[in-house]
Amino acid sequence: MVRIEAEIPHDICVRCAGRIFALVDSGLTNTGRGEMLQFAIRSLTGNRDFSFVPERSCRVCRGTFLQMEKYLSMFLDATSGYEFSTFLVGSTFPEETVSEEQAIQALFPGLGESIKREFNRELGKLISSKTGKQHDRKEPDIIANYDLRYDTLSLTVRGFYVKGRYRKLSREIPQTRWIHRVGDDRSVEYFIGKPLCDMLGGKEYHLHAAGREDVDVRMLGSGRDFVIEVVNPRIRHLDLEEFRERVNASGYVEVDALSLAGPDDVVKVKSLQHEKTYEAVVRGEGSIDCSRLREALSSISGKLIYQRTPLRVSGRRADKIRPKRIVAASLLWCEGDRAAIRVRAEAGTYIKEMVSGDGGRTKPSLSSLYGSPLVVSELDVVEIHREGG
Numbered sequence: 001m002v003r004i005e006a007e008i009p010h011d012i013c014v015r016c017a018g019r020i021f022a023l024v025d026s027g028l029t030n031t032g033r034g035e036m037l038q039f040a041i042r043s044l045t046g047n048r049d050f051s052f053v054p055e056r057s058c059r060v061c062r063g064t065f066l067q068m069e070k071y072l073s074m075f076l077d078a079t080s081g082y083e084f085s086t087f088l089v090g091s092t093f094p095e096e097t098v099s100e101e102q103a104i105q106a107l108f109p110g111l112g113e114s115i116k117r118e119f120n121r122e123l124g125k126l127i128s129s130k131t132g133k134q135h136d137r138k139e140p141d142i143i144a145n146y147d148l149r150y151d152t153l154s155l156t157v158r159g160f161y162v163k164g165r166y167r168k169l170s171r172e173i174p175q176t177r178w179i180h181r182v183g184d185d186r187s188v189e190y191f192i193g194k195p196l197c198d199m200l201g202g203k204e205y206h207l208h209a210a211g212r213e214d215v216d217v218r219m220l221g222s223g224r225d226f227v228i229e230v231v232n233p234r235i236r237h238l239d240l241e242e243f244r245e246r247v248n249a250s251g252y253v254e255v256d257a258l259s260l261a262g263p264d265d266v267v268k269v270k271s272l273q274h275e276k277t278y279e280a281v282v283r284g285e286g287s288i289d290c291s292r293l294r295e296a297l298s299s300i301s302g303k304l305i306y307q308r309t310p311l312r313v314s315g316r317r318a319d320k321i322r323p324k325r326i327v328a329a330s331l332l333w334c335e336g337d338r339a340a341i342r343v344r345a346e347a348g349t350y351i352k353e354m355v356s357g358d359g360g361r362t363k364p365s366l367s368s369l370y371g372s373p374l375v376v377s378e379l380d381v382v383e384i385h386r387e388g389g
């Protein structure tokens with residue numbers, strides 16, 4: 001006890017003194033623990049006048065805990081207009097506070113907790129009691145970041161995620177908006193994200209999808225898997241059916257199989273790899289020999305083709321040769337210089353290049369097997385085979 005009186009600084013408050021021994025007994029507050037310590041020192045050393053300093057003069061906390069009502073009202077102001085049910089308090093203290101506290105607690109190692117931890121917990125309790133919202137460490141809707149160096153508060157609002165499948169009915173819109181271009185570019189991302197962002201009072205939105213189709217390719221059948229993320233939403237409840245109706249009213253994009261999702265689903269959706277069935281209208285130089293084309297299709301069926309990255313996407317993907325399996329290929333109709341084909345292929349197959357040969361970058365190609373140039377003039381994804389891998 002004599003040692004404690006000698007070593008413990010006297011120019012700190014009871015709360016900061018109690019915090020040095022926070023882990024010794026969890027049944028008390030730090031202030032209660034500090035008062036016991038003060039009493040013990042008075043009793044056992046005979047120094048009846050011994051007392052710690054008031055909180056406002058404490059060199060560690062500098063009266064921070066006297067201002068909890070102020071921090072509470074900062075929270076209430078900042079979160080007004082946000083719908084949330086869970087929150088978490090975080091804080092950054094001045095470097096001097098942290099190092100002074102560490103120096104003091106180092107005298108009694110392993111027994112204390114940090115001021116930051118006490119602040120976060122106590123403010124969390126106060127906010128919870130005033131608002132009825134839950135203090136939640138795992139997946140809070142809102143994180144309140146207090147910076148005690150400048151007495152400021154910033155909020156991190158958890159994004160809102162919806163997953164589903166989309167069909168793209170137009171040959172004129174890209175999947176995502178142009179990078180670095182703000183505004184309402186018409187795209188799959190826009191037609192799905194804009195109505196959701198409006199419904200949730202969000203700030204921004206991002207589309208995450210399982211692969212992509214070209215601007216001029218329609219995505220039909222049961223649609224492509226996607227997750228749409230709304231950033232900084234003010235509203236956290238959603239009528240999925242109303243959202244679906246708003247998207248589908250666009251006439252460009254339709255969505256289905258909607259459900260609420262989370263950040264993990266973004267990673268999952270991006271890793272999906274499924275075989276797809278395509279239908280393409282191809283054009284030849286002059287009249288197409290239908291039986292020769294049928295033979296070419298049957299000889300590429302079940303075969304591996306080797307595709308070097310097409311020049312048109314070489315900025316986005318590494319230049320290398322990818323083997324891709326053509327699971328099945330057949331002729332739908334054939335007339336004059338045009339024919340329609342159906343092709344089922346492994347995920348990531350470039351169908352336009354599979355038909356044209358891409359100047360020798362895809363081997364073999366339908367053109368090389370047919371013996372004369374063929375090009376795709378219209379292309380649709382008609383099915384994604386989720387069960388087939």
Ligand SMILES: [Zn+2]
Pocket residue numbers: 012013014015016017055058059060061062063
């Ligand atoms: Zn203090």
